[in-house]
Amino acid sequence: MPTLALISKDPELSQKLVASLEGTDWSVEWLATEGLGDRELQHDVLVLDAAHPGANAWTPTQAMPVLLISEGEQADRLERFADDFVFRPVRRAALLVRLQRLHARSPLDDLRRPYSEAFASMAIGVVVLGPELEILTANPRSHEITGHREETIASQDIGYLLSADDLPRVRGALSQGQYPRAMDIQVLRRDGVSIVCSCSFAPLFGAKDHTVMSFEDVTLQRQTERELVKTMEFLGSLIDASVDAIISTDMEQRVRLFNASAARITGYHESDVVGSVTLEDLLGRATVELVTQRLLSTEHGGTGRLEPTKLDLVDIHGRRVPVQLSASLIYENGEPSAIVLIFADLRDRIRVEEHLAETQKKLAFTEKQGVLAELAGTAAHELNQPLTSMMAYAELLLRQSEPSSAAAKAARVLIREAERMAEIVRKIGKITRYETTSYVGHQKIFDLDRAADGSSEPGAKG
Structure with a gap:
């Protein structure tokens, strides 16, 4: 059975409503004084008498349809909360139509x-x-x-x-x-x-x-987010695949990014570094101060940039690793927010350079030995001809002189020294490498015997 609550101080209006609704399913509860209070109403429709002294100041606090009964002039003032209204004198047919319409309202309508x-x-x-x-x-x-x-x-x-x-x-x-x-x-x-x-x-x-x-x-x-995720994944893969080590830190120099190459060079695992290791732990205090100083100057690539510089970092075992490092500051809203360092391990490069220098040294030495052998062969060839003539004339002089004469003695000396010179020329012709031996003081002279001895180790020095 639908019910309505009447808020009015007019007993005559209450009687008229009861009489108008007689024979219908509606029941009426007259709230003469307490209706405008905080009382929780459990009715299907609230009927308000516009002539009630507190009607103009009343605001409904519950989702309940409100039917206003007015003389006519109050309707505009109370329209802000009334769902419908009837005028006095109340007619039964108009009242029933409005009550049924308000009762059929859904909570959404309220x-x-x-x-x-x-x-x-x-x-x-x-x-x-x-x-x-x-x-x-x-x-x-x-x-x-x-x-x-x-x-x-x-x-x-x-x-x-x-x-x-x-x-x-x-x-x-x-x-x-x-x-x-x-x-x-x-x-x-x-x-x-x-x-x-x-x-x-x-x-x-x-x-x-x-x-x-x-x-x-x-x-x-969402499309932008997906593209951003793809870009971030690509950049992450690019950073991880980089041959050079890439490290990023915040402005407190705490490591925030540590790629696979950085882990390979330093021996640290990413999980042990990110968020817990500082730049000073990796580079040492002196190197960090140098990097920071150069980043803030204009002489090494401009403010906020450091051109490739050879430095040492410290690996997990405390060993110093030579690297070529470049760095830059990352800015957000005009303020530096991060430091990015890119460095390459120079150990393999240094080993290659040392090996190349040694090879070049050996090549130069080999070239010098070749030149020396060619020069020795030429010298031996050119000296043999006049030496042969000297020995022939000395032997001729010896045969034509008396054995005890001064000329015979001189001829024998010439023959002996010529034979000695012939032995020296023979050794010169056999020179294959450069060898020296100590002489007076700290001087070095060419060691003809060792240079012409094929059984000696090549490259040995006196």
Whole structure:
């Protein structure tokens, strides 16, 4: 049986209402004085006498339809909260029509009146769903997002908007009394285009079997996020695949990024470094001070930049590792926020350079030995001819002189020294390498015997 609460101090009005509703299902409760207080009313319709002294200052606190009974001039002043009104004298037919209409109102109708302007001006789409998840109403922003007009969307099932993949998720959650928040859902526009919307669900205040779905189009935002993730993954792969070590720190010089090459060079594992190791632990205090000083100067690549510089860092075992390091400051909003260091391990390069220098040294020595052998061969050839002539003339002089004569003695000396010279020339002709021996003081002279001895180790020095 529907009930109404009458708030009035006029007993005659109460009697007229009771008489007008006699024979109907309506019952009347007259609240003469306490009706405008904080009493919780449990009625289907509230009937307010506009002549009540406190009517102008009263504000309804419950979602209950209000019927105003007025002489006529008060209607405009109380229209802000009245759902309908009748004029005195109250006629039975008009009263019954209005009471039945107010009684048939849904909780949504009770909420629509005070919040209609806010509902229409919301920047996000809002759809109110009935107990069977049918669309009862939607605000203008919902029409813009979905491409539907009010007449094409009203009374449709929620599945009219949601994709076949997302509809079971939404139904399942709501059937279990769960109200998802910020759920990404594929929404089908009227033109057939599928868009991504971030949707939140909540029970309708005053009607727990109704649901409010608020949503906004985040298609471009999600596309941007996916592209950003791809870019971040690519940059991460690029950093990890870099042959050079890459380290990034915050302005407190605590390591925030440590790629695989940095781990290989230093011996540290990424998990042991990021967030716990400082730049000073890796480079040493003196090197860090040098890097910081050069980063802030303009003489080494400009302010905030350090051109490639050879430095040493300290690995996990405390050994110093020669590296070629460059660095730069990262700025955010004009302020430095991070330091990025890129360095290459010079150990292999130094070993190659040392090996190359040694090879070049040996090559130069070999070239010198070749030149020396050619020069020795030429000298031996050129000296042999005059030496042969000298020995022939000395032997001729010896045969033509008396054995005891001075000429014979001189000839024998010439022959002996010529033979000695011939032996020296023979050794010169056999020279294959450069060898020296100690002479007077700290001087070195050519060691002819060792240089012409093929059994000696090549390259040996006296």
